[in-house]
Structure formats: C-alpha cells, structure tokens
Amino acid sequence: MNVPALSFDQVTVGDGTPSVLSFDVPGHRAVCLLGDATSGVGTLGRYALALDRPPTGRVLVLGENLAELPRRAALAFRRRVGYLPAGDGLLQNLTLYDNVALPLRFGSDRSEIAIDGRIQVMLTMLRLQHVARLRPARVNEEERRRAALARALAFDPELVILEQPFDGLTTRTAAQILELARGGESAEGARRTVFIVGQSLPDVLRARVELRYRLVRGRLELET
C-alpha cells in the first residue's frame, strides 16, 4: 500500500473560525490548498515540519509524525523535505551561493568540491549564476524566490512544501518554479511530490497541479 507523502488528520487551522482538516497528499502529485489570509492554510507547512504544533490533530510526513520524533531525529528527517517558506527565509548576511550551500555544508559530509558541483548545477537550473555572489538584498524578488527554491532542493528531496510560492511573480516564472519543484516526470507522475499552500494559483498552472483544494467557510472543496 502506498503511504501518502503527507497526511493531515483532524488538523485545526485558522484563528477566528477554525476549520478541522483531514486530507492526504498522494506521492508524485502536485497538490495545492488555497484559502484566504485568515483561513490558516498558510500554517500547514509549518505543522507538517513540526515548526509549530496544531491545536488538534496530527500530520504524517512520508509516514512519520515529526512532532513525536526526538529533536535530533526531527532535524535529520527535515532534510528529506524541501521547504520554501513564505517570503523566502534567505539569510541576509550570506550570498545566494552560500545560502544554497548552507544545508549541504551543515547537513552532509560531502567535500567542498562536491558541494560546489551540486550548487553549480542548482544555480544553472535556476538561472542564478549571474547573481550567485550577491546578497539577497541586492537581487530582485524573483531571484530571491529562485534562490530559496534552489536551497530547498539542495538535498534533492522527495517532497517539497511551498508556502505562497507564486505571490508577486510573473506567470512565466511561477510556471518555471513549479516545474523545477516537480523535478521532471517519472512513470508515476511528478518525480517529486509538491504541496503548495497559498491564497491563489495562477490559471496557467492549474493543469500542472493535479489536486486543487480550496478551503471555503471551513469546508475543504476539491476543484475540478
């Protein structure tokens, strides 16, 4: 039996009128959950990675409940998941190159040469070579988002969680970001599972996101 990449079980989101959500994100699919700013859908990525605890319910990531793992194990497990937080979360005192290198330098035993090789691939894929040596404050929003995605994909994770990834981007850039997050195609669908939370999804991307949920007045509706 296939284990869902993400499984939300009776998870409460939202402050004003809380909603209780139960749904799965199947592997090798791009799934989005949209909701307005007060719906609380933006917190689901944080709940999945156990950065915050939901008031009720539990989240399984690749079959594991990170909230129950010891801290060291939870930190190690997170390297299997790519996380693009809302905004970008880039470290402002590091160049884009060093931002992308950071998880590899800190969380792997690869040599600096091997890390450099991996980063060059990522930077080329995300068209960031020309700004790689600049700090986040000196590049535009699109480049920052690309760099944050490169960092999220550094370990070539099997699951990618994207928080409001397309806000403020052109549809063309948004499409590129989605394609890079999917990581190409496999026999089962996308090579990676992609879970997107946000307020809206550009129309041109609808065909590339297999499951589109929307949280409306506390109820989860599947868009067709």
Add this chain to the structure above:
Amino acid sequence: MFAPIAVVGTHVARQVARVGALARFSFSAFQAWGTLPAAGRRVARRVLLNQLWFTALQAIPLVIVLSSILSFLVISQAVRELGRIGSVELIGTLIVVAIVRELGPLLTALVVAGRSGTAIAAELATNKVMGEVDALEGMGIDPVHYLVLPRFAAAIVSVFSLTILFDGVAILAGLVAAFANGMSAGHYFDIVLRSLAFRDAGVTLVKGIVFGTIIGTVPSFHGLAVRRAATEVPIASSHAVVGSILAIFLTSALFVVVS
C-alpha cells in the same frame, strides 16, 4: 487592597519565569557543544571567526583607549596623593586590586556588552523576524548550532582576551603615569609585581570567562525570544544590554563576596 500586591507578585513571577527560561536556554547552549554535527563544525567555525573579528578585533582600539586613560588618571593621582603621605607603595595594591582584578574585567565586559551584545540581540531578532530561524529549522539546521554557539564561543574568547589586553595596557599606562610623576620604571614594576599574586590573575581570567558567558547567552536569548514583529527588535536589544550589564554587575559583586 490586595491589587498592588497582586501587581508586584505578577511582575516578580514573570521575572522569575524569565530567569528560568534564560537558565534553560544557557543550559541548552552548553549542551549544544556536544551535539554539533561534524559537518556543521566547519560552518560554525567560519561564523565564529567572523564573530571574533567583530567582537574582539574591532574592540581592541576602544579597550586600549579606555584602559590607558583610566590607568593613567588613577595612577597619576595616586602617585601624587599617596606620595604626600609617604605611602606610594600602595599604588601596587591599587593597580592590582582596583584595575587588574576589578575594573579590568568589568569595563571590558561592559564594552563588549555595549558593542556586541546589542549587535547579537539585534541580529538574531532580525533573523527571527525575517523567518530565517524557521528556514534554518526547516532545512534541518539547529539554530542554536548555527546562530548561538559561534556567538557564545566568540563572546567568551573575546572577553577573556580583551581582559588580558586591558590589564596589560593598564599596567603599561600606569608605568607612564608613574614615570611622569617622578617614579622610576624599576621601582614601579617592583611595586606592581610584589602586589600581583597568582590568585589575582586567576580571578581576573575566571571573570573574563564568566562575563563572556553572560554576553554570549543573554543577548542571544533576548534576540531569539522575539516573535514576528519588527518593532520587537530594538526592545530585544535594549533588554539584552540591560540584562547583560545587570548580570555582569551582580556576578562581579558575587566574586567579591566569594573571593
């Protein structure tokens, strides 16, 4: 009738809780030494060197200026005044007890707390507000390993080294002051070295380490305690510097009581 007591009680309970949280944070920072992954050591070392540049090396001119002016003024006055009553030998005790043992570590710690404590708190608070701390967690990097440990180590090394520098410069500036007031260099060093006990040097160095530990933990604690509002950054800096200075003075008083 009980309302004022309740207000005071609530305030005291909040402060005690904060001290408890600070103690837990300090303990977790100490513990983190043992859990820093091998790969992370390389990165942490790079951050440490960067922090040493800002915290120790850039503070050297200020420490030299403060130390030499303080020592010159104190020893000039002392040689003049004590000379009148024929007790010039007491400048040895004065320079060792007052400057080397007490003021040296204290002023050095205050300089580092003012320069770097505020910077550490503001930087970590900004990291938190900008979502960088959560991003680190999301990448599987413990923020204590990446952000706190290098600053913690740099503060200890910096205060320790700058205290030695402060005391060395103070002794040399005292020599200039004594010489300017008619005392020979040989006589000056004879008095100072006779007054300087191994225990004084030890207490000074231990103070350097303890004050460094305070500056390494208190600002980091306040910096990471902010939530998501940019307006909390200056508040965190203010709390960090006030908390550090208070802890440094209390600890200094404790040293006097204990030693």
